[in-house]
Amino acid sequence: MPAGHGLRSRTRDLFARPFRKKGYIPLTTYLRTYKIGDYVDIKVNGAVHKGMPHKFYHGRTGKVWNVTKRAMGVEVNKQVGNRIIRKRIHVRVEHIQPSRCREEFKLRKIRNDELKAEAKKRGEKISTKRQPEGPKPGFMVEGATLETVTPIPYDVVNDLKGGY
Numbered sequence: 001m002p003a004g005h006g007l008r009s010r011t012r013d014l015f016a017r018p019f020r021k022k023g024y025i026p027l028t029t030y031l032r033t034y035k036i037g038d039y040v041d042i043k044v045n046g047a048v049h050k051g052m053p054h055k056f057y058h059g060r061t062g063k064v065w066n067v068t069k070r071a072m073g074v075e076v077n078k079q080v081g082n083r084i085i086r087k088r089i090h091v092r093v094e095h096i097q098p099s100r101c102r103e104e105f106k107l108r109k110i111r112n113d114e115l116k117a118e119a120k121k122r123g124e125k126i127s128t129k130r131q132p133e134g135p136k137p138g139f140m141v142e143g144a145t146l147e148t149v150t151p152i153p154y155d156v157v158n159d160l161k162g163g164y
Contacts, residue, residue, distance in 0.1 A: 011055050015046035022047075029094055034072055038064045039099040042074065042091060051092025061099050062089075072096055 003009065009107045027046065034040065038082040051071050056078070066073025072090045078087045112128040 009058060014055060014058060015044050019044055025094060030161045033052050035065055036064055036067060039097045039101050040064055040096045042096055048092065048094040051095065053089055053091045053095060057089060109121055
């Protein structure tokens with residue numbers, strides 16, 4: 001019998017609850033506040049069937065564009081052919097979690113502001129741009145001894161007898 005092409009086809013492991021994470025859903029899921037413009041990760045909770053996004057969106061990161069009582073409007077990029085379309089989908093709160101994609105950027109922004117403030121006090125201007133890692137510095141090898149290696153001639157007759 002051929003494989004089906006339904007909405008939840010090939011999601012046996014994709015939507016399965018993780019090991020030791022079965023059972024009730026923590027209250028934190030419902031008590032979290034989301035604002036318009038927040039980045040969220042779509043992670044489908046197989047225990048809740050309502051408001052479940054399509055399997056394509058599982059594991060995607062999007063931006064909140066609408067907040068309702070039980071769901072979020074999330075804007076996700078989807079590649080269709082040669083173009084990228086911004087799809088707007090509504091997903092229940094059980095299937096989303098705050099994204100950590102901007103965490104490093106926010107920390108870097110705070111650190112850069114501090115560095116700029118310190119530089120301003122000193123009366124100089126600094127660049128806070130990230131620089132690519134350059135080549136490793138060179139070094140001299142000391143205490144190395146040279147050893148000349150010469151090949152041993154291969155003798156078929158002695159090799160068959162069992163050595164030299």
